[in-house]
Each structure stands twice: as C-alpha cells, then as structure tokens.
Amino acid sequence: MSRTEITANPLAKAALKSRAPQLIVAALLLAGYVFAIVAGWIGTPVGSSNFSIVFVWIAWWALLILVAVPLVGRGWCAVCPIPLPGEWLQRRALLAPPAEKPRSQAFRRLRWPNALRNIWLQSACFLLLALFSSVLLTTPLVTAMVLAGMLLAAMALGIAFERRAFCRYVCPVGGFIGLYAQAAPVELRIKDKRVCAACSDKPCYRGSQAGYGCPWDVFPGGLSRNTYCGLCMECIRTCPRDNIALNARPCGADLVQPSKRLDEAFKAFIMLGSAMIYAAVLLGPWGVLKNAAYRVGTAAWFIYAGAFLALTLLLLPGIFALCTLPARRGRSLRRSFAAFSSAIIPLGLAFWMAFSLSFVLTNATYIAASLSDPLGLGWNLFGTARLAWQPLLTSLVAPAQTVALVGGLLWAVSVARGIGARLSGSSLPVSAFCLAATLAMLWLLL
Amino acid sequence: MRRPELLARLVLGLLVATAIAAPIWIRSRTALIHARMADSGGWSPDVLHAQVGQPLHLSLTSDDVMHGFAVGQMDMPSVDVEPGKVSDITLSFKRPGTYTFYCTRWCGINHWRMRGTIEVTGDEPTSDNVAAPLYVQLGLDIDAAHEAAVVPGRAPSAGGGAQLADSPALSAFLRPDFYRTHSPYETWQQLRSEPQLSQRGDQQLWDMVAFIWQSNTTPEAVTRGRQLFEQNCAACHGASGGGNGVFADQLASASAAGGVNMMVQRPANLADPRRMLGASPALLEGKILRGGMGTGMPSWGPIFNEAEIWKIISYLYTFQFKEFSQ
Numbered sequence: 001m002s003r004t005e006i007t008a009n010p011l012a013k014a015a016l017k018s019r020a021p022q023l024i025v026a027a028l029l030l031a032g033y034v035f036a037i038v039a040g041w042i043g044t045p046v047g048s049s050n051f052s053i054v055f056v057w058i059a060w061w062a063l064l065i066l067v068a069v070p071l072v073g074r075g076w077c078a079v080c081p082i083p084l085p086g087e088w089l090q091r092r093a094l095l096a097p098p099a100e101k102p103r104s105q106a107f108r109r110l111r112w113p114n115a116l117r118n119i120w121l122q123s124a125c126f127l128l129l130a131l132f133s134s135v136l137l138t139t140p141l142v143t144a145m146v147l148a149g150m151l152l153a154a155m156a157l158g159i160a161f162e163r164r165a166f167c168r169y170v171c172p173v174g175g176f177i178g179l180y181a182q183a184a185p186v187e188l189r190i191k192d193k194r195v196c197a198a199c200s201d202k203p204c205y206r207g208s209q210a211g212y213g214c215p216w217d218v219f220p221g222g223l224s225r226n227t228y229c230g231l232c233m234e235c236i237r238t239c240p241r242d243n244i245a246l247n248a249r250p251c252g253a254d255l256v257q258p259s260k261r262l263d264e265a266f267k268a269f270i271m272l273g274s275a276m277i278y279a280a281v282l283l284g285p286w287g288v289l290k291n292a293a294y295r296v297g298t299a300a301w302f303i304y305a306g307a308f309l310a311l312t313l314l315l316l317p318g319i320f321a322l323c324t325l326p327a328r329r330g331r332s333l334r335r336s337f338a339a340f341s342s343a344i345i346p347l348g349l350a351f352w353m354a355f356s357l358s359f360v361l362t363n364a365t366y367i368a369a370s371l372s373d374p375l376g377l378g379w380n381l382f383g384t385a386r387l388a389w390q391p392l393l394t395s396l397v398a399p400a401q402t403v404a405l406v407g408g409l410l411w412a413v414s415v416a417r418g419i420g421a422r423l424s425g426s427s428l429p430v431s432a433f434c435l436a437a438t439l440a441m442l443w444l445l446l
Numbered sequence: 447m448r449r450p451e452l453l454a455r456l457v458l459g460l461l462v463a464t465a466i467a468a469p470i471w472i473r474s475r476t477a478l479i480h481a482r483m484a485d486s487g488g489w490s491p492d493v494l495h496a497q498v499g500q501p502l503h504l505s506l507t508s509d510d511v512m513h514g515f516a517v518g519q520m521d522m523p524s525v526d527v528e529p530g531k532v533s534d535i536t537l538s539f540k541r542p543g544t545y546t547f548y549c550t551r552w553c554g555i556n557h558w559r560m561r562g563t564i565e566v567t568g569d570e571p572t573s574d575n576v577a578a579p580l581y582v583q584l585g586l587d588i589d590a591a592h593e594a595a596v597v598p599g600r601a602p603s604a605g606g607g608a609q610l611a612d613s614p615a616l617s618a619f620l621r622p623d624f625y626r627t628h629s630p631y632e633t634w635q636q637l638r639s640e641p642q643l644s645q646r647g648d649q650q651l652w653d654m655v656a657f658i659w660q661s662n663t664t665p666e667a668v669t670r671g672r673q674l675f676e677q678n679c680a681a682c683h684g685a686s687g688g689g690n691g692v693f694a695d696q697l698a699s700a701s702a703a704g705g706v707n708m709m710v711q712r713p714a715n716l717a718d719p720r721r722m723l724g725a726s727p728a729l730l731e732g733k734i735l736r737g738g739m740g741t742g743m744p745s746w747g748p749i750f751n752e753a754e755i756w757k758i759i760s761y762l763y764t765f766q767f768k769e770f771s772q
Contacts, residue, residue: 023454031461038469045509049530084458094454375469377476378505378532 003247006186007236016233016246019095022079030081033147035374040144044376048389050140051374054366056147057137062360064177065352073181077174078231082150083167086158087215097209109162112169112217118263122175123270127312129172130274131305134281134293164215167230174230176271179264180349181226182254182342183411187247188220188229188236195243196221204235204244211237220244225254227264252346255415258339258422265341266317272344272437273312275351279444283358316437320344323433327425339423340430343416347434350408351441354401358445361392401445409438479506481513481527481549484556489547491562498568502537514550517564518749524550542568546748552681555696555710558744580626581732588732589739594631594724598652602630605769607657610650615642616658625662629726630655630766656767663760668770671761674754678746687716687765697742710742717765730759 007013015021032055040052047053068076088094090109129136129146136142154166167174190196204220207213211234214220218228220235235244259265280286281293292300317337324336365387370376372385379385391397412434413427420427480490486509496502506515506527513527517537525535527549539545549560581588610616618624619633628636630652637643637651646654676685682697684690691713698712716722725733734755737745750758764770 020450023458027454027458027461030458031465034462034465035469038466042469042473044507044530046530088458093451094458095448095451098451099448375472375476376507376530377472377478378507378534379472379476 003187003249005191006246006248008245012246013236017237019237022233023094025079026081026084029079030084033081033151037144037147037151039375040140040142040147042375043140045140046376047138047140048363048366049370049373049376051370052140052143052147053138054363054370056143058360058363059367062356062364064173065356066360069177069180069184070349070353071184072186072231073184073226074174074177074229074231075184075186077167077177078233080167082154082171083158083164083215085151086155086166087164089155090158090162091212097207097212099209110160112161112163112165116169118261119169119175119178119267120263121169122172123263123267125170125172126175126274127270127309130277131308132296133278134290135296137282138294163213163217164230168216168228175267178227179267179271179345180352181229183252183346183349184226185249185251186231187226187249187253188231188233189223189245189247190221191243191245193221195241199241199243201240203238203240208238208240210240211235213238225257227254252411252415255342255345256418257342258419259342260335260338262334262338265338265344266313268341268344268348269317269320270312272348272351273308273316275348275355276437276441276444277308277311279351279355279441283355284444320430320433323429326429327420327423327427329423329425331423336423336425339419340416340427342419343412343427343430343434346411346415347408347437350404350411351437353408354404354441354445357400357404358397361394361397363389364392365390398446402442405438405442405445409434477505478532479504481506481508481515481560482510483554484559485554486510488560489549489562493562494547494564496537496539496564496566498539498542498566498570500538502539502564504535504537506533506535507531511553512551513553513560515547516550518546518548519751520545526551537564539564539566539568541570542566544748548749550677552692555693555700557681557693558742561748579731579735580728581735584627584728586726586729586732588729588736592629592724592726592729593720594629596631596634596648597719597723598649600649601766601768602649602652602656603768604653604656604660606650606653607655607660610646610654611657613642613654615640616654619654619658620661622662625658626727626731629729630659630723630763632726633658634723656770659760659763659767660770663757667757668761668764670754671757671759672764674750674758675761678749679758682713682742683716684713687762689713689715689717714738714741714743716762719766722762722766727756727759730762731755734758 007016036052036056039050043050043052064076092098132142136146150166150171153170157166157170158164199221201208202219202221203210203213205213205218214235215232216228216230220229220239223229231246233246236246281289284290288300289304292298292304295301320341321333321337324333324340327340328336366389368384369387369389372382373379413431416427416430416434420430479494482488482490494502494504504515506525508527508529508531510529512529514524515527515533515535516522516524520537522537525533527533543566545564545566547562547564549557551557553560577583615637619637624633633655634648634651637646637654638648643651643654675683680691682689682691682693684694689712694713697710700710714721733743734750735745735747737743737747746755
C-alpha cells in the first residue's frame, strides 16, 4: 500500500521535532482541563449550562470521535493534558531531558506488572465509567471528580512507575483510541529495519540526551500497528539516524493483520455494545431504560448494569465466536475469534460516529452559550449566553448516520473477507453478524 | 536550569493558576440566589436584606427543575426560575418588616417548604395596628372536628335560594359577620329553627344557605379565589377540591413511610360536604392562615393578604353549592 512520508517535509519535521508546539497545545489543554474540573465543582449543577459537561462531553467528544480518531488516530494522545503533570514530575523537566540527572533520579521507578501488560484494565475502567455514564454525562460534579481522579491517577502512576503507565494501561479513553487508531490514515513507523537492527543504543526506547525513551513502552523498530503508539514524537527526536517517519497511508492499513490478542478483541465488542446501549439510553424513547441508567444504586440500575455487561462481554462476543467457527479449520476458537474481531473495529468506529453525530448536533448550541457563561452564573462574556437551544442540521443527521453505518458495514465486511482469505475460511457468518448489528443500530438511531 | 525550561514552567504554572483562579473569581463576583427543591436545600440564601425605598436587585437561578419566585403579600407577577439560566428582578419595599418569598411552581411534594425571608429595614413604622385574625378573635379550635351532622341530598342551589330570598327571616343571616362566623350547617340549623321557615323543606333551606353564601361574595372574588386556588392549592387538593391533586398519592405514601421530614398526610377532600358544610369561613381562614400543623398543609399567612384569603374561601364553597358564582 502506498504511503507518503509527512516528515519528508522539512517544515513538518521541524514542527514535530520541536517540543514547543506540542507543549503549548498540551499546556493550553491542561488549563482547559483544570478549568473544567473547577467549573464542575463550583459552577451550576445544571449540566447543559456548565463548561465541564458542555466542553468535555459535547465539544471534546465531537472533536475526538468525529475528527481526531478517524483522521489522526492517537493524535489526541499526542497533546492530551492528563499525563503532563505526572510526566513533568517523572522527568523533572517539561522540555528536553536535563543536562545531568538529578540525584533523586537514582530512585528507580517500578516496571508495570507483567500480569497487567494488556488492555483489560483499560476496558474495566471504561466499563466502570460507562455504567455510570448517565450520571457522569449530566452531572458537573461527577464529571469534575472523574477528571480530577484521572489527573491524580496519572500523576501517581507517573511518579511510581516508569514511562506513561496510566496512558498505556489504565486510561479508559486511550484504550479505545488505540483500537480505532488502526483505522486512521496516519502512522508512525521506521523507514528501514536494517538501520534499527544495526543500532546498538536503541535511544528511541531507552532515551538519550536528545529525548526520552518511548513513553508508551514501545520499541519503535517493532511497530507494525498504531494501537500502542501515542504519536508523542519522542522517537523522532531521539533517533540519531533519522530512521523514523510519520506517514500518511490508506485508512485501516493495520486491519489487514488479524489480531491475536483476546483483550483487544473484547475491547472491540465492549465498544460496539456500548455504542448500541448509549444509542438506546441517551437517544431512544424508552423512559424506563433512562430511569434505570440514571438511578444508580437502585435495583433497576443493577439490572441495567448487568444487562450492559452481559451484552458487551457475553452476548455479542458469544454470538460472534459462533460466527467464526466455520473459519476455524483446526485453529483454536480463541485465535479465529481474535483474528476476525478486527472486522469489528471499523464497524464500532462507525457506530460511535453515527451515535455522536446525533448526540453532538442535538446539543451543539450549548457550546456557544457555555462559552459566554461557563459556570452558568448569568455571565455573558461574548453575547452568546442567551442563545436558545436548537438542534443543528437536523435534516442531515439521519442521512449522515446512514452513510456512516453503511460505510462501516462495508468496511467491516471487507476486513472480514481479508481475514477469511488469510485464514482460508469463510467470512460470511462474520459479515452476517456485522449486518445484523448494523441493522440494530440503524433501528436504534433512526 | 535552562531558560526555555524555566519559561515553560512559568507559562504552564501561570495557565493552571489562571484556570483555577478565574472560575473562583467569577463565582465570587456573582451574587446569585439558587433555587433547589426543598429536599435539596430550597433557596440559597434563604434570608435576604433590603432597605425601605431602596431597590433590591435579585438574580435567580435554578439548580435542578423549574421554580418560580414571588414575594408574599406583594402585588407582583411570579418570575420563572429556570435551570441553568438567570432571571433578574428588582423589588422595592414601602414598609419595613419581614416578607416571605416562595416558590410558585409545583416542584415536588415539599414544594411549599421552598420559602425564604426578606428582612426590610427602614425608619417607617413596621406596620399599622393589625387586628387578630377572626378565628383567633372567636377562639376557634381549628383542629377540632367540625363535620356537619346533616348534609343535603343534592348540592344546594344558590339560584334556588335566591327565589326564596324575600323571606324577612333571612335578612339577619345575610350579614357578613354572620356569614363569616357560622358554618353552612350551623346556618341551616338556625334556619330550620326559624318559625317563619317551618313550612320550608330541608333542601329549600340548604338552597337558602347557598344564597346567603353567594350574597357574601362577588363573581370577581370567586374568579380570583379560583385563580389563587389553582396556582397554590390544587397541586395537593386537586383542581376540583377532591383531595386528589398531583402530589396527593406521593403525600399519602410519604405519610405511610413515616419519617421526621415527612409529617404529611393525604390532602383534605374539600369536595366532601360533611367537612365543608361544617366549616365556617372563619375556621377556613384559620386553616389557611396557620396551616394544618403536622399534616403538610402549609401556612399561607405570610403569602396571601386578607382579601385574597376571603376570596379563596368564597371559592372553596363552590365545591358545595350550585349556581354560586353567577
């Protein structure tokens, strides 16, 4: 597949090698993040009028799922403010590594436990938030607590463990961004394997005076998928042989390689099922369902939580596993299940985009109002505070959702066919599963 | 430390400090009155201060559901207090005293607990000499049972009573002081004992009672009483007075569940002839002014003025009498 090296452009390369642009964006985002925490804490408890809800769950979410993830993959992770304070404490610097290591750096940080070197913990964290999402998405104080908790957790893990343990193994957002980054038209890869093989220092992984060892605990020389590359650009800065490139590539280039990991396969189903449940709870007409999701701690909520977990962890993966049986051909079910789960990635991304289109366009006018009155206290800084709520582009929502869902289905079927060809097995049942899921989502959204 | 690193730290520190300080500063510069459902705290603050003749500017916002704001015994329209929005209002007081502000929207079963006070100070005298309410002057025990022992077979007709109004025996009953101090049942009993009316049937006498009650009010007063009832009372008592308002079931179940904060019971059925024909206007005035202690019936004394209370009372009897407000 054809690729275009973005870093071949001297301007682009200079911008990526310099830490300043990245730090400036991350610092501004950190200020916004902290502002959202404080606004959630002391601003109006009415979610639609509070900066923390409007800018986190409407503005940021729209940019993330509709723009950043599909176009840049882990581009958000490159400027995410959450690890910034922890990384500062860990590195004792915001920019280049200090000339001499401080004495206290003699303290050796822990390595992340082997048993947790997967994305199960990320999936658990995502599910934990997802089960409380009706409250989280509407209550500024709860959002503020979650945001503050993530910031503190990232700091604590940054101090205790080496590299970005929080981003790689805990962050509930990073888990699905990594999954869907495989579909993005951007990748960071080495140019020549032989150069890496000949490199004895491996500064891209171990760090040097030019930069830090890969914060994501990835050896860039072995990168073949986007999943765990945070696009932090440290390896571009540290590679003494200019052997690392940022490439533009065809969408979904990683998906031709069948996944072998069960944690990633289940992550795909957790995301797929969550999108369907969110569509039903947040956009559907079922008051009983909304009440059950909102009334945390009640019997109805426990039933809802049980159904949520059953759908995402048992039902969807279970049916899918049965669909992969015809393609087993002597392989273990685990292997065929994991391999075909790559087809769920474009499908899930399309589900989330379709869901978000409706959710975001319905609530987008709150952004302008909240900009003028971020705490909901009656201010009108830019004259937009009194802007009446109005759904945007309502006539385009349904067609756009249909295009996204049908496009996702075609993409998923294409990936399934590719995997089926590699495994010399039929992809038809998996395609049928994708079709059924798409029809269900169409019904939920339209 | 290298200069770029120092600069980066300074800028980052400044940005974060601004992000923390800015909302705190905004909050400290904004004096808002927050409305929350009574169970979540009611009005905050719930005590305001003002000076006679000085405008009092208030900015109101709701932290949960739609509320309304009005000040008792002041001729002012209610102001809607919407969630996440700010409503501004300016009040002016002519006399010092303690005013009650309250929620005018049925926000929950404890809606009536959403009250606060405005302490208005000034040089003017606090108030004119105010006479004690009639029920106090009469020494009525408004909590005692007051049911009518006899009730009419059909709703008494004020129109029918008007046709019998030429009886000279009726003139003494038409006086306002008689009307206010006697229940319809007591009036019926006295009419029944009048020798001049001995030929009249029981139902005719009930019609005369309805006429007496009609004679002590006006259609305008009944209409205003109806408005006030529907705005303030119907949530519990129901629009037709049957004790079946939107909160009635919740009040009943809260009562069944017990608890110190839920000293409530199912709202009184104002359409019940035994209850209402046995209640004098003075007794109803007491119920409205003081409230029904321990029943959930709030005290409306600080909210309604005397004229409004008598209008509500005249409307309450429309649940018993036909052709009453014509």
